[in-house]
Amino acid sequence: MSSLLSVRDLRVTFPITRAGDMPWTAPRQLRAVNGIDFDLEAGKTLGVVGESGCGKSTLARGLIQMVPASGQVVWRGETDLLSLSRRQMKRYRSEIQMVFQDPLASLNPRMTLGQIIAEPLKTHRSDLSSEERRRRVAAMMERVGLLPQMINRYPHEFSGGQCQRIGIARALVMEPKLLICDEPVSALDVSIQAQVVDLLKDLQRDLGLAMIFIAHDLSVVKHISEEVMVLYLGRVMEKAPKSALFADPQHPYTQALMSAVPIPDPVAERAKKVIALDGDLPSPMAPPSGCVFRTRCPRAQSECAQTVPQPGTDAHRTACLFPGPTKQSELGHEM
Template identity: 65%
Template sequence: MNAPSPLLSVRDLKVWFDIKPKGAMPWTAPDKLKAVDGVDFDLMPGETLGIVGESGCGKSTLARAIMRMVPSEGGTVLWLGDDLLSLTKNGMRAHRKEMQMIFQDPLASLNPRMTIGQIVAEPLKTHFPNTPASEVKDRVREVLDRVGILPNMINRYPHEFSGGQCQRIGIARALIVKPQLIICDEPVSALDVSIQAQVINLLMDIQEEMGLSLIFIAHDLSVVKHISTRVMVLYLGNVVEISESDQLYRAPGHPYTQALISAVPIPDPKAHAENEVMLLDADLPSPLDPPSGCVFRTRCPLAEPVCAEIKPPLTDRGKGQQVACHVI
């Protein structure tokens, strides 16, 4: 990473959903739900970017917008210099082998009517339809072996596997086309803790081996800390902080990040009792009608009048930390 040119470069990405107000007539203009509202970030080759934030802050929508699985309202997604959002459907299809995705519910992400051999082979057959059948079989066995599933299981069906095994199969499916980026959408939140560790370590091993980049979405901060090089904190579709992982946990910049970090449970009852959790007032505002200026100001303990007027830009605070706040 001497001359770091980013693998993926997202600028001002916006995803708005149309919501029909209650009792709307067919001709009334729909309300706009701003799920992702102007997100910028770069992803370097071989890097892991963690994305955290509470439910409904746009983490998954952001991932799906990068993969063009939901339509974007505006912005650019530069992938190795190509703007994915302006490509045609077929142009996009050619890039899909370079980026793969792993999903939250391991069992639901596998078609129950297909054997795992068919499931894992599908991306390969889609992007390289002329691969001979014997080679497909070899590749499937190889990649299943890599993720720790016995390759003689290829004729089994997803419901015959446990959650952790299903997630490994999901990873195998993502790996078979040798992508450069894997987007993991809460890949471990449906698994129990010991299996979580196994899956995360598997992901990290594979990343090192293949030089992959990962975008790792989670709401478990300790998991994100373990795997990420950098962490991006989302709040109501806005980036409030991007920082080197260690720096974020040692010295969180934004008041929202501080509140998040203070809420991480400490596995020591004494220390946990002494730890002061920074509780936020009020609920998450509706993304249909976000607050003016800084979106966090309604719950921010440090809010000042300027916060209601001007949206704070992300500014560099040194040590690889960027924070969007007027006050800090």
């Protein structure tokens, strides 16, 4: 059986014109997403992690043609979404929905909750009567834990967690096959995060949703995903089933990310050694030659500047010339 979504060599490149450039000078290229491959089965979750600016959100937007992307995004083994025109794409937009990072900003302040949740229905199912539409909206509201009498309220009357439930209800009212969650819990309190993540898990189980779950918080990703992909500067560093990745991370970047997760035990936390990464993310306009991570990698050799490591196609794939568990020498100072 072919996968629900099969992505091959996805690239998103933005032309950057600087102020003062003449109209005929070729713009510089910002490679936000640089050749990403993955497959996603129906009902499964792919977690995508990486630090700010690594291309997580751009990847999500590239998949649904919100930004111009190249490569292949094969939906249900038959249609390449990137080859579709805007008009042809519309049909698929009801099957792939998105939940956004900022719960309040993703809701139109001048629309009531009922109007917001009904918008996908109005767009894709104009055949439904307003009665039927209202019924579906009410059912969906109940499903995500919103009281039906709130239907005429406006977004500013709700808390962040409730707003994110509204966002989820809007995304699910069309009964999509794939839900792209772009850091859906980053803007919420930790206690609310757990509620929203649990809600997403419940909904996934009940509706057979596939999810692409973007986050910069490894513990959230660990909780929800079957498979995890680590991005750095628009490239895949490591991709593996969740248990394998968390038990035995191979890439030094993944190891550095994991060592930064706090342990909820003061003694263990104090004794913990972290891999401190020096410097900032390099500019995606001028990425380092060879391995993009080499400028901050504790393991970098001269070879890393020449060869671009390929992640390969294994279930647990690592884009590193020297993969392996963390060595004692790489651990930095105690926190």
